Amino acid sequence: MSKIISVHSFRGGTGKSNSTANLATLMAARGMRVGVIDTDIQSPGVHVLFRLEPDEMHHTLNDYLWGNCNIEQAAHDVTEKVGMPASSKGRVFLVPSSVKSRDIVRILREGYDMGLLNDGFQRLIELMKLDVLIIDTHPGVGEETLLSIAMSDAMLLILRPDQQDFQGTAVTVEVARQLDIPKMLLMVNKTPTSYDFKDVQKLVERSYDCTVAAVLPHSDEMMTLASSGVFVLRYPKHTITQSYNHVVDQLLS
Amino acid sequence: MNSSPPNAGPPNSGPEQDLFQQLVQEIDAWPMQEGIRTTDLTLLNEPLRGVLNATVRESFMTLPHFAEGLNLTLEQAEQIVDLLLEHGFLRSSETGKNGETEYRVRYARAGRNTGELWQRVTGKLDDRLHRLELNVDDNKS
Numbered sequence: 297m298s299k300i301i302s303v304h305s306f307r308g309g310t311g312k313s314n315s316t317a318n319l320a321t322l323m324a325a326r327g328m329r330v331g332v333i334d335t336d337i338q339s340p341g342v343h344v345l346f347r348l349e350p351d352e353m354h355h356t357l358n359d360y361l362w363g364n365c366n367i368e369q370a371a372h373d374v375t376e377k378v379g380m381p382a383s384s385k386g387r388v389f390l391v392p393s394s395v396k397s398r399d400i401v402r403i404l405r406e407g408y409d410m411g412l413l414n415d416g417f418q419r420l421i422e423l424m425k426l427d428v429l430i431i432d433t434h435p436g437v438g439e440e441t442l443l444s445i446a447m448s449d450a451m452l453l454i455l456r457p458d459q460q461d462f463q464g465t466a467v468t469v470e471v472a473r474q475l476d477i478p479k480m481l482l483m484v485n486k487t488p489t490s491y492d493f494k495d496v497q498k499l500v501e502r503s504y505d506c507t508v509a510a511v512l513p514h515s516d517e518m519m520t521l522a523s524s525g526v527f528v529l530r531y532p533k534h535t536i537t538q539s540y541n542h543v544v545d546q547l548l549s
Numbered sequence: 550m551n552s553s554p555p556n557a558g559p560p561n562s563g564p565e566q567d568l569f570q571q572l573v574q575e576i577d578a579w580p581m582q583e584g585i586r587t588t589d590l591t592l593l594n595e596p597l598r599g600v601l602n603a604t605v606r607e608s609f610m611t612l613p614h615f616a617e618g619l620n621l622t623l624e625q626a627e628q629i630v631d632l633l634l635e636h637g638f639l640r641s642s643e644t645g646k647n648g649e650t651e652y653r654v655r656y657a658r659a660g661r662n663t664g665e666l667w668q669r670v671t672g673k674l675d676d677r678l679h680r681l682e683l684n685v686d687d688n689k690s
Contacts, residue, residue: 414605446587475602
């Protein structure tokens with residue numbers, strides 16, 4: 297049975313796209329066929345982590361929403377680009393959003409048929425024989441983002457230990473509950489290493505009545521990598537990689 | 550689809566009838582619209598919200614699913630589904646594998662802002678970007 301997982305945060309800069317790329321890669325490393333859709337149409341970025349250059353995007357999510365192609369035509373196999381062997385059983389397929397300024401403006405101006413998103417997700421799962429489809433969402437609480445959450449079997453909500461994130465996350469948790477999302481996990485990211493991680497986990501779990509899948513530290517290695525690759529492949533034995541693996545276990549359980 | 554099934558109507562009293570009436574009132578309070586937004590779902594009451602959320606997640610529902618989810622008889626569920634179709638919450642789609650009609654959520658078109666000012670701003674931006682692209686092409690050739 298395929299799973300749809302949305303990765304979301306209330307505010308930008310929490311490491312949402314980075315986490316999406318790392319989780320997708322770890323799932324593929326376990327032999328799964330993983331699809332990633334960048335529904336952050338206004339500020340796309342996850343393609344950078346998968347090292348997909350704009351001129352290599354033969355079709356994008358925008359093209360699909362405008363009826364210029366089928367959703368599977370916008371899926372790019374990025375398994376080898378990300379650094380996994382060609383012989384790997386697990387695969388990662390990315391449906392990027394266009395980074396062309398005119399395309400972004402056009403989407404903002406004309407809008408699109410949201411039903412196509414739902415149909416496209418289902419079609420992609422079926423045709424690409426996906427085990428998991430991960431949706432990288434636009435931060436905040438917008439219509440398309442809520443639809444992505446509503447369609448998901450599980451949601452990973454990322455926050456930083458920051459008062460603004462805390463308040464915004466409370467809003468998102470409440471809305472997600474109204475949408476009856478079957479599984480909701482929180483992940484605290486970029487936590488200062490001086491903090492007691494167990495205390496952070498307890499505080500967040502108590503505040504939202506929701507499981508914290510992991511508390512990840514602020515990492516110089518991650519910052520230095522600067523989205524030029526996927527962390528878990530570059531640092532397979534790092535504690536952050538172990539934590540991401542733990543998140544995968546919980547998302548798939 | 551018939552809005553008044555001829556053979557078996559809803560019972561005239563009891564909790565089922567109360568729930569049925571409550572659902573009719575709730576749906577009737579919504580305007581006729583061309584599709585719904587996800588935020589609309591969060592404003593609905595149970596059990597309607599739960600059933601429509603499940604329809605989003607499962608892609609579609611059949612009439613027996615609606616009857617089960619709403620805890621109504623098939624006939625009552627059919628009337629509720631008709632109302633949901635009428636108000637633009639649902640669309641009926643191609644016949645399912647077992648010959649049953651499938652019902653899907655009808656989504657409103659996504660758009661940030663459709664006001665005149667917004668259209669003018671994005672229109673100008675689009676023109677400028679188009680001209681910039683043409684200049685780039687000219688320079689290349």
